[in-house]
Amino acid sequence: MTDDRTSPLHQLHVDAGASFTDFAGWQMPVSYGSDLAEHHAVRTAAGIFDISHMAEITVTGPDAAAFLDFALAGKLSAVPLFKAKYSLLLDESGGIIDDLVIYHSAEGEYLVVANAGNHDPAVAALTARADGFDVVVTDISDELALIAVQGPNSRAILEATAGLEGTGALAELKYYSCVGMTFGSGSVLVGRTGYTGEDGFEIYVDVNDAVALWNALVEAGADHGLIPAGLASRDTLRLEAGMPLYGHELGLDTFPVQAGLGRVVSLAKEGDFVGRSAIEGGPHERARVLVGLTTEGKRAGRAGYGVFVAEPDGVSPDNEAVGVITSGALSPTLGFPIAMAYVDPHVIEADLPLAIDVRGTRIPASVVPLPFYKRAAK
């Protein structure tokens, strides 16, 4: 992509000394100095992320719920008002166009949040599928900024934020629920959602109020260990939490069940939905499945590295790859390397010893359940 889009908060990040990376045509903060410090802040205190590059699409009208049941893999009609749901936008062949979070934001209204890199296909698919339904699909991505406050201190920070009215509801707000609040003269939608594996909130705010809200949150967070955090820490946080990233764990060539997302597809719901017949047929029985891998030492497997069957004596023959890593890093929280990988199912079922190839060196790998990290229950 040639256009360098920037967030309405861009100048704040420049002033804060952020370094930037291109993400789906957007120049977004990758770090404000130390991605490790940002990662640890979210696990132990709080971090604030600008994720305004995400796409927001509203679906309104009498048929909104029925339309979403047809357009998406989940049963959105079963989502009560002010609840949110993770879902998938499938194509006819069962491949994943995008993974989404949908908020039932008002009576007869849903807010669909898509990945920045899938803005165009998500809007196109939803618009095309609206044919025959009494709904209006509106792309409001340019009108909204999205600020995420994540970490155990998040609630205290929102409650202390000057100008944010309605925070009394936060104490009772459940995970994957949302509530309307006001900031200044405008309304904001606050979801208890996130992409880090910690408690936290995502705040959808008018682009014109975004700078003031960011500043108010940062000011309130000063006493609670809040620091700005970039996409580098966001990636290691979501990886530890076992959350898939589109383009890595998910794609048009991935069936949901391969990614461990079979539960997200509601085959029990009435009526047809796009992708149903392909999903019912299922992927090939030899189709690779997503697993978690851990290794010893400090050298992490990275996206694209091969997974091999290891020989018992630790020496791997020059054999064929039985899988490929889709995301990997040295886990900042756990201290050892973690990775997600697609691996041949027979290898997993037979519990064969595995090794990953890290730039020519075979390192023994253990298959572990996802997520790698789960926050302690309160």
Added chain:
Amino acid sequence: MAELTDLQYTAEHEWVLVEGDVATVGITSYAADKLGDVVFVELPAVGADLAEGSIVGEIESTKSVGELFAPVNGEVVEANDGVVSDPSLVNSDPFGDGWLIKVKFTELPTLLSHTEYSALVGE
């Protein structure tokens, strides 16, 4: 720590401090910033013979992997154990305690001056 203007540089974002026939080698602050927080460093062993331009080590951050290229032909006379045990030194003091290896060389190739390197990275 030497003045940055006393150092020589490579296009692979390494710095070289020449003292007699020994070159001390590290990566520049520009390279360290681009990598992000360094979490793993692998260096060649003392006594290893290095061929100029070959990959002799790795500098790995949470998000990517950088390679250490030998800037000169020669023999490794010292590797910085401090940076192996505390890789964050590469970020906190890339031109000082974050040095990587010392190489005894016989002939020095043409390297970049501070002015030339600054122009290369646009600073």
